[in-house]
Amino acid sequence: MTRSLTRSWAIDVRPLSVPAYRRMWVGNAVSFFGYQLTAVAVPVEMFAITDNSLWVGLLGIAGLVPLMIFGLWGGAVADAVDRRRLLLASSTLMWASTAGLLLQAVLRVGSPTLLLGLVAVQTIAFAISSPTRQSIIPRLVGPELLPAANTLSFTTTSGSAVVGPLVAGLIFGTFGTESGLPIAYGVDALFFAVAFWATLRLPPIPPGAERATIGLRSVVDGIRYLATTPVLLLSFAIDLIAMVLAMPRALFPQVAQERFGGGSAVGWLFSAIAIGSVIGGLTSGWIGRVRRQGVALTAAVVAWGVAIGVSGLAHQLWLVVLLLALAGAADLVSAVYRQSILQTYAPDRFQGRLQGVFITVVAGGPRLGDLRAGAMAGPWGVTLAWAGGGFAAAALALVLVLAFPALLRYQISSADG
Structure with a gap:
């Protein structure tokens, strides 16, 4: 009975039997831990420099435009070239941007403009590498193991997202902001080497027989395909609603300081969703x-x-963490299904381009959410900016899928339809 219950509920680890996927999984988990230190350090540094949550929200805009341009273009390139080589090139740029953050922290430049610029460069690298990495996974594990592979990936990166912010909070609580920033950025740069090693060990992943071109026409073809598939379109739309209206992370530094006295509270807030x-x-x-x-x-x-x-x-900090954790569990489920629907519904020749659209929505939505939350916090206060956005997102997403029920009718048996 116990063994049967475990098989029913425990995470499916069968994809780890594929060596290439296993190395990629390990590399991503370790590097994402380091990246989470940077994800906390950047808004903490921006708030320390400016003492204004609007500037923290502007970090989202600094990443939004590069994300939209290079996410779409990077996806088109991933359909036209060897995906392993493209992932190596974009990972190198990501590493360089992290080194830039480390250097400016060591020199104590204190420039919000420079911080915005480095975030933009980092986002360019992310916008190219993420759709490329996601379009590689179906080639490694096959359609049967895709939900399990996506669950493993999201769970382990979420695990890194739990430990990373908590460690970041410990670093800032122990060493203070000025001394803690170089430590956080330095660990990120060091741990990223593991992901780079995993990418080097991947086999060549050339484009299929129907190779796409590198250019605007290829991007337009991918968008045109998306426009003809209501299931995918709706899955993107409700995620965009959820992230733009209900992502409160730009408020975390202010709330941690004003409600919970600063210190390690910011680490708990940034970790809670991932927990x-x-x-x-x-x-x-x-x-x-x-x-x-x-x-x-x-x-x-x-x-x-x-x-x-x-x-x-x-x-109460414990209650906020608990509720954010419930939100994080729901987000894990939605992320797995969004990715699995896309990877099984769309043909391989469109995978890179649609993953580019996917990452533009998935990563661009929170950045718009950062701006929305930061802009609302000033005139209307953090409570309305945070709570009001959450309730509005739930209501609007439900109205949308009821008005256009293609997504509600979708079943896994129709994935190849």
Whole structure:
């Protein structure tokens, strides 16, 4: 009985039997831990320099334009060239941008403009590498193991996202902001070497027989295909709603300082969503058995919005962390289904381009959410900026899928349709 229950609920680790995927999984998990130190350090540094949450929100805009341009273009390139080589090139640029953040912290430049510029360069690298990496996974594991592979990837990166911000909070609590920043950026640069090693060990992944071209026409072809597939279009739309309206992270430095006295509180806030994602992932054995993935995706997005909304009303740190963790568990479920639907529904010749659109939405939405939250916090206060956005996201996502029910009707048996 116990063994059967474990098989039903425990995370599916079968994709780890594929050596190339296993190395990629390890490299991503370790490097993402380092990146989470930077993800906390950058807004903490910006708030320390400017004492203004709007500047923290502007970090999202600094990444948005490069993300939109290079996410779409990078996806087109991934359909036209060897994906391993493209991933190596974009990873090198990512490494260089992290080194730049480290250098400016060591020199104590204190320039918000420079910080915005380095974030923009880092986003260019991310916008190219992420769709490339995601379009590689179906080639490594095949369609049967895709939900399990995506769950493993999201769970382990979420695990890094738990430990990383907590360690960042410990660093800043122990060494202070000025001394802690070089430590955080330095660890990120060091750990990224593991992901680079994993990429070097990948086999060549050349384009298929129907090779795309590198240019605007190829990008337009991918968008045109997306426009003809309501299931994918709706899955992107409700994620965009969830992230733009219900992502409160630009408010974390201010809330940590004003409500919880600063110190390690900022680490807990940045970690909380990822804590829930890890718990959701470790109990995700059921995810691959759900056939009505569109309904499951919609329910997860609505749950995310409600949990974020309630967390914005809480004034006890433990309760905020708990509610954000519930939101994180819902986000893990929605992320797995969004990615799995895309990877099985779209043909391989469009994978890079649609992954480019996907990463533009998935990563661009939170950046717009950062700007929205930061801009609202000034005139209307952090409670309305945080809680109001969560409830609005849940309501709007539900209205959209009820008005256009293609996503609700989607079942895994129609993935090749």
